[in-house]
Amino acid sequence: MFIDEMNLDQMNLDQMNLVQMHISQFSYSDCRIKLAVDDWELQQAQALRKAVFVVEQGIFQTSDHDLFDSSADTLIATIGMLGIPDAVVGTVRIHEQEPGVWVGSRLAVDCAFRADKGLGKALIRMAVGSARARGCKAFYANVQVQNVALFQKLGWHAVGEVTVHGVGHMFMQANLNLFPVARDPGCGFVHLINPSGRVASIGEMA
Numbered sequence: 001m002f003i004d005e006m007n008l009d010q011m012n013l014d015q016m017n018l019v020q021m022h023i024s025q026f027s028y029s030d031c032r033i034k035l036a037v038d039d040w041e042l043q044q045a046q047a048l049r050k051a052v053f054v055v056e057q058g059i060f061q062t063s064d065h066d067l068f069d070s071s072a073d074t075l076i077a078t079i080g081m082l083g084i085p086d087a088v089v090g091t092v093r094i095h096e097q098e099p100g101v102w103v104g105s106r107l108a109v110d111c112a113f114r115a116d117k118g119l120g121k122a123l124i125r126m127a128v129g130s131a132r133a134r135g136c137k138a139f140y141a142n143v144q145v146q147n148v149a150l151f152q153k154l155g156w157h158a159v160g161e162v163t164v165h166g167v168g169h170m171f172m173q174a175n176l177n178l179f180p181v182a183r184d185p186g187c188g189f190v191h192l193i194n195p196s197g198r199v200a201s202i203g204e205m206a
C-alpha cells in the first residue's frame with residue numbers, strides 16, 4: 001500500500017514535470033500572425049507603431065497616423081499563454097492604392113522580439129498573402145535602406161530609391177509567386193517561438 005502510494009506520487013510528479021515542460025516549451029510565446037479586429041489589438045498595434053516610428057526612429061514628432069489608416073488593414077503578431085493572445089508584438093498595414101495594386105507600410109516588431117524569431121518575415125508573408133486573397137496583382141513597399149537585404153532575401157526586388165518623410169528608402173516590389181494566398185487572415189497562422197528563437201510556422205495559407 002505504502003509502495004503503491006509512493007509510485008502514484010512519483011507518477012504524478014513525473015506527469016506534472018512533463019506538463020510543465022510542455023507549457024514552458026510551447027506557451028512561452030505562441031504567436032499568431034493575423035488581421036487585427038479587436039479594439040485592444042488595434043490600440044496595441046498603434047502603440048507599437050508610436051514606440052517604433054516616433055520614439056525609437058524619430059521619423060514623426062508625435063504620431064505616425066496618416067490618411068491611409070482609415071482604409072488600411074492592420075495585421076499583427078500576437079503572443080499569449082496557452083493559446084490566448086494578450087499582447088501585440090508586431091504589426092504591418094496594407095492598403096489598396098488602386099485596383100489590384102497594394103502597398104505595405106508601418107512594418108514594426110517590438111525590439112524584444114526582433115532579429116532571431118522571424119516575426120518580421122511572418123508579417124511580410126501575411127501582408128502579401130492577405131492582399132493576394134483580395135485580388136492583389138502587384139504589391140509594393142517603401143523599405144528603409146537597412147532592411148533592403150531582408151526583403152531581398154524574401155524575393156523582393158528594388159524598383160528605385162526614394163525619400164519618404166526625410167528618410168532614405170528603397171521602393172520595392174514583391175514576387176507574388178513566393179507568397180501563398182492567406183485565405184483567412186482573421187484566423188491567420190501560428191508562428192511558434194521559444195526563448196532561443198523560432199520553432200515553426202503552422203499555417204492556414206493555401
Ligand SMILES: CC(C)(COP(=O)(O)OP(=O)(O)OC[C@H]1O[C@@H](n2cnc3c(N)ncnc32)[C@H](O)[C@@H]1OP(=O)(O)O)[C@@H](O)C(=O)NCCC(=O)NCCS
Pocket residue numbers: 052106107108109110113114115116117118119120121122142143144147150153
Ligand atoms: C525590420 C523589422 C520589422 C524586422 O523584423 P524582425 O522580426 O527583426 O525580422 P526577422 O526576425 O523576421 O528577421 C528576418 C531576417 O533578417 C535578419 N535581421 C532582422 N533584423 C536584423 C538586423 N537589425 N540586423 C541584422 N539582421 C537582421 C534576421 O536575422 C533574419 O535573418 P535570417 O532570414 O537569416 O534568419 C524590425 O527590425 C523592426 O521593427 N525594425 C524597426 C522598424 C523598421 O525598421 N521597420 C521597417 C520599415 S521598412
